[in-house]
Amino acid sequence: MRSTKMGRRQESVKRGAFDASRWIWHRVVMAREALDIVPVSSRTESRAFCALPYALYRGDPYWVSPLRTMERRRWSLRDNASLRTRRVRRFLARRDGRVVGRIASIVDPGFAARWEAEAGFFGFFECADDAVAARALFGAAEADLCTQGVRHVLGPVSLTTNDEVGLLVDGFDSRPMVLSPYNAPYYARLVEAAGYAPRLDYYAHAWTPDTGLAPVVARLRRLAARDGVTVRPVHPRRWDAENRLLFELYNASFADLWGFVPLTWDEYRERAGDFRAFYRPELVLFAERGGRAVGFGLSLPDINELLAPLGGRLWPFGWLQLARGIHRIRSARFILLGVLPEHRARGVAVVIAAEMADAAHRLGIDRAELSLVQADNRKIQAVIAACGGARIKTYRLYERRLAG
Structure with missing residues (x-):
């Protein structure tokens, strides 16, 4: 029944x-x-x-x-x-x-x-x-x-x-x-x-270009540069290879984060395909040391700016509004910041975050959100604070024990 x-x-x-x-x-x-x-x-x-x-x-x-x-x-x-x-x-x-x-x-x-x-x-x-x-x-x-x-x-x-x-x-x-x-x-x-x-x-933090970076960020960027750490954007013409690298970094960087379950390649590929139409290469960054990728950062333009008036429908004129507006988006969400465990003591996360802030500023992004960050992830919260982020939203995971 x-x-x-x-x-x-x-x-x-x-x-x-x-x-x-x-x-x-x-x-x-x-x-x-x-x-x-x-x-x-x-x-x-x-x-x-x-x-x-x-x-x-x-x-x-x-x-x-x-x-x-x-x-x-x-x-x-x-x-x-x-x-x-x-x-x-x-x-x-x-x-x-x-x-x-x-x-x-x-x-x-x-x-x-x-x-x-x-x-x-x-x-x-x-x-x-x-x-x-x-x-x-x-x-x-x-x-x-x-x-x-x-x-x-x-x-x-x-x-x-x-x-x-x-x-x-x-x-x-x-x-x-x-x-x-x-x-x-x-x-x-x-x-x-x-x-x-x-x-x-889980917390969401707001950032604007006029927030400014803490003095310690400049020092950490200098130290990381001396240590051979460089940051580069993704190469759009090497889509498959760059996504395979992102996939591997993602699963390795978050392996010890509570609740994390590694993505399969099929799961990752579907997500990347969804983002391809509106991502900006300047907002997808790799940190490298000695020619090897050791961390990454991913921000996405806030396509909700364009979706809000559409009511969930692309027909008849929604497609046109999206196509015309995709490069006029002025807000972004900094979704992922991952560093391989053996490189976390080198200030790589701070360097990626600072480079992301610079890239957003160059693109004319006037508002960004850094989310979601687990409340017990003190290291990333410290990075966000150093980059001027201010907490604006709280999301809560609930639990219940069932009787045996």
């Missing part, structure tokens, strides 16, 4: 089994009768899952509609390599036939093998300000995770820890930058009411 009707008991289940639908019935029937929790199993339900945020955030001045074509591709096994290696189940909440919420249960075998065998995720949570519906959605996701041996739920995670992570809990006064999470302020209340507690915070 695909739909769990609140107010109608399910058929009896095998003695001792964990009946997800019965659990949801007990949680919801006391409040309102007409709430259904529906696992997504058809194209129509998948479209409803993707469409919900566009309805929930209608009129929100800060929400940026993602391209609808990209949202559909996210759930295509052909187009999303990450989906092929994770176990995902999606759920919808319907009240009186209208979709009011959604959630996904996610099991990442790579995360389980690397960090915690009994861990799983919730993700893609969107909901009206309806605590009953939210609790029912979490109950459905948790019940599904339990059947797969999960006893520790973390989230929100948008499929993998290499994608959007965390719930926005502070900094609702500006729109999100490219590939950044966004949600309504009441979401934290819904998540916490469902039994979740904070696990880890």
Whole structure:
């Protein structure tokens, strides 16, 4: 049975089994009768899952509609390599036939093998300000995770820890930058009411060209230069070779960062293909020493500047607006800064960050965001502070331990 009707008991289940639908019935029937929790199993339900945020955030001045074509591709096994290696189940909440919420249960075998065998995720949570519906959605996701041996739920995670992570809990006064999470302020209340507690915070920092660099940055740049460290931009005409180098540096640089799961080449290649239309070579940097790449930095122009007025649609004139505006973008997001472990004591990270600031200034970038940085990553936070970054947003990863 695909739909769990609140107010109608399910058929009896095998003695001792964990009946997800019965659990949801007990949680919801006391409040309102007409709430259904529906696992997504058809194209129509998948479209409803993707469409919900566009309805929930209608009129929100800060929400940026993602391209609808990209949202559909996210759930295509052909187009999303990450989906092929994770176990995902999606759920919808319907009240009186209208979709009011959604959630996904996610099991990442790579995360389980690397960090915690009994861990799983919730993700893609969107909901009206309806605590009953939210609790029912979490109950459905948790019940599904339990059947797969999960006893520790973390989230929100948008499929993998290499994608959007965390719930926005502070900094609702500006729109999100490219590939950044966004949600309504009441979401934290819904998540916490469902039994979740904070696990880890992530920060976003603002930077402007007139901020200035700390004096220590100039000294570290001189020392790094004496040590043979140089910085260069990516070569666009060597796309394949440069991306293979970025892929290797990415996986090696972040291997010891909590929660990191290495990308496969297919996953990386898909992401690079998505960025190719709007990246700027001047904002993709390699640090080299002795002819060997030892670190990298990646910033992307904030394409949300152009997406905001499109409503998620490229037809009929969205393509034209993007093509005309791509080189007029005046904000950027500094997304990645990685250095190989054996070279971190040489000031390489500071040099990359300073060179990135210089490149952004030359391109006319007047506002940048450096994100997301784990709250316990003191070294990168020190680099950001030295470059004049100021914290403006906080994103929170939540957790809940499930009864055995």
